[in-house]
Amino acid sequence: MKIKILILVVLCISELKAQLYNDYIGAGHNSGITVTASSFVGTSSPSKTLDGSGMDSKLFDASRFLAQSTFGAKLDQITHFRDNWEYEAWINDQFTKPTSYMTPKMETIWQQVLDESDDPDSEFGPSALHFNYAWWENNLNNQDLLRQRVAYALSQILVISYNSDLSNWAESITSYYDLLLQHSFGNYRNLLLDITKHPSMGYYLSHLNNPKTNTATGTSPDQNFAREIMQLFTIGLVQLNQNGTPVLDGNGNPTPTYTNADISELAKVFTGLMGGGLEEWVDWKSLVDFGDDIGMIDKELPMVMYQPQHEPGVKSFLGHTIPANQPGMTDITSAVDFLFNHPNTAPFVSYRLIQRLVKSNPSQEYIGRVASAFANNGQNVRGDMRAVIKAILLDEEARSSEAMMNRAHGKLREPMLKFTNACRIFPLYTTRNRYWNNGYDYYQSTRQHVMYSPNVFNFYLPDFSPVGDITNNDLVAPEFKLHNTSTGITYINTVNGWAGGVWYEEAAMTLHEWGALFWSWNGTPGNDDLVRFATSELLPYAHDSEYIINDLDKRLTHGQLTDETRQIMRDALNGTYWSWDTVQQTWRFHRIRSAIYMFMISPDYNILK
Numbered sequence: 001m002k003i004k005i006l007i008l009v010v011l012c013i014s015e016l017k018a019q020l021y022n023d024y025i026g027a028g029h030n031s032g033i034t035v036t037a038s039s040f041v042g043t044s045s046p047s048k049t050l051d052g053s054g055m056d057s058k059l060f061d062a063s064r065f066l067a068q069s070t071f072g073a074k075l076d077q078i079t080h081f082r083d084n085w086e087y088e089a090w091i092n093d094q095f096t097k098p099t100s101y102m103t104p105k106m107e108t109i110w111q112q113v114l115d116e117s118d119d120p121d122s123e124f125g126p127s128a129l130h131f132n133y134a135w136w137e138n139n140l141n142n143q144d145l146l147r148q149r150v151a152y153a154l155s156q157i158l159v160i161s162y163n164s165d166l167s168n169w170a171e172s173i174t175s176y177y178d179l180l181l182q183h184s185f186g187n188y189r190n191l192l193l194d195i196t197k198h199p200s201m202g203y204y205l206s207h208l209n210n211p212k213t214n215t216a217t218g219t220s221p222d223q224n225f226a227r228e229i230m231q232l233f234t235i236g237l238v239q240l241n242q243n244g245t246p247v248l249d250g251n252g253n254p255t256p257t258y259t260n261a262d263i264s265e266l267a268k269v270f271t272g273l274m275g276g277g278l279e280e281w282v283d284w285k286s287l288v289d290f291g292d293d294i295g296m297i298d299k300e301l302p303m304v305m306y307q308p309q310h311e312p313g314v315k316s317f318l319g320h321t322i323p324a325n326q327p328g329m330t331d332i333t334s335a336v337d338f339l340f341n342h343p344n345t346a347p348f349v350s351y352r353l354i355q356r357l358v359k360s361n362p363s364q365e366y367i368g369r370v371a372s373a374f375a376n377n378g379q380n381v382r383g384d385m386r387a388v389i390k391a392i393l394l395d396e397e398a399r400s401s402e403a404m405m406n407r408a409h410g411k412l413r414e415p416m417l418k419f420t421n422a423c424r425i426f427p428l429y430t431t432r433n434r435y436w437n438n439g440y441d442y443y444q445s446t447r448q449h450v451m452y453s454p455n456v457f458n459f460y461l462p463d464f465s466p467v468g469d470i471t472n473n474d475l476v477a478p479e480f481k482l483h484n485t486s487t488g489i490t491y492i493n494t495v496n497g498w499a500g501g502v503w504y505e506e507a508a509m510t511l512h513e514w515g516a517l518f519w520s521w522n523g524t525p526g527n528d529d530l531v532r533f534a535t536s537e538l539l540p541y542a543h544d545s546e547y548i549i550n551d552l553d554k555r556l557t558h559g560q561l562t563d564e565t566r567q568i569m570r571d572a573l574n575g576t577y578w579s580w581d582t583v584q585q586t587w588r589f590h591r592i593r594s595a596i597y598m599f600m601i602s603p604d605y606n607i608l609k
Contacts, residue, residue, distance in 0.1 A: 058082045060559025061399075067558060067608055068357050069393055070145040071152075071417070072424030075555050087394055094146035095386060099181050102174035103300070106134035109436070110170070113522055126170035128162035128451075132439035133520060134174060135450055140423060140435040144181075150389060151180040152416075152450060153356035157349070158195050158233055160204040161453040165294070172200045172299040173451055188349060188374070188383035189340040192233060196336055197302040199275060201225070203294040205456065207270040208303060211290075212311040221311060226266035228456055229336075230258055235344035242375075243368035244347040257344060258318055265317040269335045272310030272328045276301030305329045318342070340383060346374040352462055353388065358398045360411040361475050366397040404560075410609035412479040414459070415446035415491065417608075422498055422600060423517055425555045429534040431527060436520035445490040447482050492601050499597035500532060515593075535592050542588035545573035548595045557604045569598050 062082040066073040069091075073081070081090065110126040117123050139148055155177065166172045176198050183191035195201050202208030205225040213220050231237060238254035239247035246254035274290045275297025282296050290306040310328035314321060320338045322331050339345065350370035354362045362370075370391040377387035397403045404410075413421070419442060428435065443449040448459050460481035465471045470480070500515020516530040523529030541547040549569050553561040576591040599605050 056554065056559060059554055063554055064558035064560075064609070065393070065399070066145075067421065068398065070149050070424075071139055072421035073145075074425060074427070075551070078554065087399070088390065091146065091390055091393065094144065095185055097144040097147065099147060100138045100142040100144050101181060102131065102134050102138065102177045103171060105138050106130050106170050106174045109133045109137065116522065128167035128170060128173060129438060129440075129521065130170045131162065131173045131177075131451065132449070133436040134170075135177075136423075136435050136437035136439070136518070139420065140428065146389070147181060147184045149357070150184040150385070151177065153353055154180045154184065154191070155451060156356060156453070156458045157352050158191070158201075159453050159456045159458050160200050161451060161455070163452050163454055164204060166200055166203065168295075169299055172203075172294070175300040176200045177451065183385065185386050185389075187381075188345075188385060188388075189337065191385075192229075192340055193333065193336045194302070195233075196225075196229065196270075196332065197273070199294060199297055199299050199301070199303050202273055202303050207273055208294065209274055209291050210267075210271045211309045212271045213268070220264070221267040221271045223263050223267040225270050227263050229339060230263070230266070232456060234339040234348065235342050236348045240344045240347045242343075242347055242371050243364035244351050244362075244371070245364055262317040265315050266335060268311035268313070268315045269322065269331045272306045272308070273303040273332075274306045274309075276304045305332075346371040346382075350374050350388065350392075354392055355411070355462055355478065357392055358395075358411070359409055360477050360479075361408045363397060366395055369395055404609050408473070408475055410607055412477055412483065413606055413608050414479045415442070415448040415482060415487075416450060418491075418600070418606065419446075421556065422495075423531075426537070427534040428517070429532045430530070432529055434520075434529075435518075435531055436522065436529065437518040437531070438521045442494070442518065445494045446487050495597055495600045498533070499593045499600065533596070535589070535596070538592050539588055542591045545570055545591070545595075548573065548592065552595055552599045556599050557602070558609070560609055561602075561604050565602050565604050569595065569602075572598060 059078060059082045062085075063073070063078045065087060066078060066081060085093075106126055110130050113125065113130070114120040114123060142148060158180070160166065160173075160176055162173050176195070179191065179194050179198060183194065199208060202225075205228055206222045207225040210222045210225075211219070235257045237257060239257050241247060249255050272290075275288045275292050275294075277298035278285070278288050278292070279296055279298055288297060290309050305328035307328055310331070312325050314324045315331065315335075316322075317335075318338070320335075322334050326334075347367055350373075351362065351367050354366065354370060370388060373384075373387045373391035375382055377384035381387075392398065397409075423435075439449045439452070443452055453459050460478040462478055463476050464478045464481045465476045466480040466483075470477050497515045498517050516532050518531050520529045538548060538551065541551070549561070549566060553559055553566075573591055573595055576594050577587050
């Protein structure tokens with residue numbers, strides 16, 4: 001009671017005014033206050049703890065956002081984002097960036113290969129190797145960061161692969177990838193129709209030169225594409241609620257979306273498609289014929305309809321009926337539109353895009369919000385990829401720190417994303433001013449490279465769950481399909497090669513080189529065409545292990561480095577010093593190299609939260 005009276009007296013005789021500043025640590029009110037920093041000079045200033053400039057939460061948020069929406073960012077790019085952008089404004093700006101298409105880049109590279117060759121006629125290509133060169137050249141020089149990231153995600157849903165005869169023709173891969181790039185900010189319906197007509201998809205899923213029913217021979221249309229456009233590209237195997245949960249029948253079992261009869265009927269729709277033109281080397285005729293194989297036809301032109309081989313009758317599937325005797329392309333458009341508008345397609349596609357960009361186990365609410373954006377962008381447009389992208393990346397489950405604390409949040413970085421992030425955190429050193437990555441070496445180590453899936457089901461299924469705690473907690477982790485005892489070890493060994501670089505020894509005026517990120521197969525003994533880290537910006541701080549750890553935490557682990565991992569790194573780095581090496585001071589380089597190596601094999605980096 002005395003306390004209450006005292007408070008009342010104070011209130012009666014005092015006029016209390018709110019302070020103009022918010023007086024808490026980091027708010028900027030540091031007058032007359034001193035603190036001590038437990039670090040080397042340059043790592044952190046004590047006053048920065050109080051005025052807020054030393055608190056990196058916004059920087060960490062920016063780093064994590066860019067890890068979800070791009071292939072990785074350098075520290076100056078992360079800092080620039082923090083200082084200049086809000087999330088949605090950055091996305092809107094990315095929508096305006098010119099598209100870095102693959103085909104023109106590949107053609108330029110192929111011509112360069114021929115120009116450099118001693119025997120151009122003996123060069124094989126352009127092949128998948130030159131697609132790889134173009135992909136890496138584009139994605140280490142481009143400004144359309146978000147578009148490229150979304151196209152890569154789409155390439156794991158609408159799958160074709162050069163792990164097939166398509167590897168012989170780079171243009172078959174680049175022109176298909178260009179469709180993904182073109183429609184990444186467009187509409188999923190248009191993308192679905194265009195990939196249906198692309199000759200690479202026609203070859204890969206065998207509806208190129210797919211003939212109508214022949215009662216005389218007892219043959220029926222090939223069902224491959226009809227099955228996969230339903231199972232993998234639109235509606236999936238079971239009926240879904242808007243939030244991605246299965247619709248259950250009276251016995252509590254998931255309800256199938258289609259039957260074998262539906263597949264058989266839909267297959268009739270995808271008949272009569274043939275090449276849209278001939279390759280230049282086909283000089284014995286001027287017109288394409290039904291039956292001309294993938295090697296002969298122009299692989300950049302959409303397939304066209306050869307009406308005599310299109311199934312003429314009525315086609316009925318999933319309760320939808322296509323009338324008899326329509327033009328073949330009309331039938332195809334009708335079927336694609338029906339599947340696009342099916343209620344399953346929004347949650348089905350949304351779930352997969354969330355998995356590819358943000359997390360393996362989105363909540364039902366998260367899926368529902370993204371599916372709603374897919375179904376209606378707010379202007380009664382369905383399938384608007386811009387609305388879907390915003391819904392995924394701006395959702396509270398993607399952005400909030402509270403969601404990050406959930407153990408089910410996040411995903412294992414797939415090998416390609418580990419690699420692209422590694423290639424983008426520092427400036428790169430190349431003697432030939434190009435970034436031609438053959439890609440096959442990394443695939444051998446990790447079993448993944450863009451457009452090199454083993455089959456149409458991608459590198460992993462969305463519902464894959466490794467045995468152990470993840471399965472026991474009813475969670476999924478698709479990327480763990482590629483993480484096993486073999487690839488785990490080869491990844492660690494591969495990173496040991498990455499974590500080299502170049503450094504300049506001023507005393508001896510010597511450029512030292514160690515290891516490499518990647519290389520082309522078009523180097524020469526005198527010019528190896530290797531690409532390495534240029535880590536010179538960290539060398540002045542090599543004496544300060546805390547600075548190195550904090551710097552790489554911003555770049556690679558988005559401020560989420562655990563105390564346990566930090567202490568392991570601190571102990572290891574402080575032990576990397578050679579007192580006798582007073583001239584070259586190579587210990588400085590190897591301390592940086594060791595830090596990069598430890599970060600990239602740490603669970604803190606490998607799991608994107």
